[in-house]
Amino acid sequence: MVKFSFLQPGKPAVFKDRFVTKVNEQLIPYSEGETGEIGLIGLPYSKTSISLSQASDAPKTIRASLSSFSTFSGERDRDYEDVKILDFGDVQTHPTEMEESIDRLHISVREMLEKDACQRYIMLGGDHGVSYPSIRAFKEHYGEIGVIQWDAHHDVRNLDDGGRTNGTPFRSLIDGGHLKGENLAQIGIRDYANAKEYHSYTIEKGISVYTMEDVEQKGILPIIERELERLSKLVDVIYLSVDMDVVDQAFAPGCPAIGPGGITSRELLASISTAASHEKVKGMDIVEIDPSKDFRDMTSRLAAAAMLRFMYN
Template sequence: MRKLSIIGMPMDLGQMRRGVDMGPSAIRYAGIYEKLKMLFDKIHDMGDIQIGRPETKVDAESNLRNLELVAEKSELLAREVDKIIETGAFPLVLGGDHSIAIGTLAGVSKHYKNLGVIWYDAHGDLNTAETSPSGNIHGMPLAVSLGLGHELLTGIGGFSPKVKPENIVLIGIRALDQGEKDLIRKLGIKVYTMHEVDRLGMTRVMEETISHLKERTDGVHLSLDLDGLDPVDAPGVGTPVTGGISYRESHLAMEMLAESGIVTSAEFVEVNPILDEKNKTAMAAVALMSSLLGDKLL
């Protein structure tokens, strides 16, 4: 039996722009349940993790914004994702800013010896408190999942690291801070910047990604930030970067992942309806989720 569980993580604590907490609602409004119920024998929308309306706090020692709150809420998400996998369902997490990946990966990775991660994003999200220009935790979740960063974040789920550098593939990257560049080189993380996407084409990028991860992983998590797409196709994001992946290229990527059968969990993040145009970005997210999970034209 093919089962799917959807959970919303309406958290905007990892950055400064309000509105991304309404991402899960926007995605639901765009018809995610109706679109996916045809693809699964059983589908369950679990609702949202309760975040509340906490005031922004900056940790005096680390200069990280909302450190304790992000850690607390990430722990809640990790537990829920863990439970979903225990039931044999595919976990689909709706964000929220990209700091939610800290909790998602903590919940997913305990079920795999060699979890693979596809990070589909304009940004590397590989900063730490020492390298971050802003102190925003949504720029740190991949570093945290590698075991790099504040112990309140790296220790979520009771173990660290959640993923090995050789099991990560970044796709669509076009904005990196210097510390992230240095870390990518140091750890030898596989990256397809927009230069490679343009030069090789999305078909080859995905063929190489799938081949690389199939060889060394026993499960693959897709973390898709809608700012990986070009702002023309996904305007409702907090940190848009021009020159991104097209809507059609993204569909091809998702379709190829569906055909490969390697993806075992996913999250779609950074949909901000306040910045959007007629819910265009949420509708793009729903269409891409549908392709990832097996929807076909014929």
């Protein structure tokens, strides 16, 4: 006679330690009137990628990677199990129309912000093209916006050779009047990864550019602190845009545009912690992870760790 059943219909067979709270357990589907500390939305779009990319699959992979982390920080001797993460789900993009999809992303981020349900927000891409509609929504909601961009590339390509792509978000924002050049700081720009024309564009528009040589010589944390102080005097809100290809390929193999000579995973996490500690930082996007190119979800797990550094601050 069977006294106990170990069948769990509809539930995964996952070990549960009664003393451990995993970060994924904090995700709460948003419902009208609900409030929390962090708002989360997926922007699963990668059809604007210059190279073949399945970055549209990244939001679900990054969410799943949150189960690898607990809410307790031993370094701070603090448990963040009471932090509520409201999940607004993933935006349904159009199957074929690019501009329609960009509009949907813009409308959805704006709608999330208008709920006024959270203190800070995380947008999970998708390729870097999703930053264009997302940052526009933040600008419209909060006012003058400043951006700190972690990236190997300037992402200010011309729009004549293919329209809006994952290489054009900051050109689109600046030329469209949504972002002033002097309110953009680019960190981790890699050598032999950009064209002279786009280097000249950053100078013309007054963009603050920090190359990997700058990171090596000055250190990434002093650079972040300097830009936070500078931008906070110019803008109402600061937005962090994290292109994961800023990280060296040894630590982030799941990026479509991997390359050597990038920052380490520790530099990424430490710099996000420093940036997120500023009161004017309200949003962060994480982009350019292709789970199909990843190894044991290394890149998605690093993105999840970056989320923790942003949320638990």
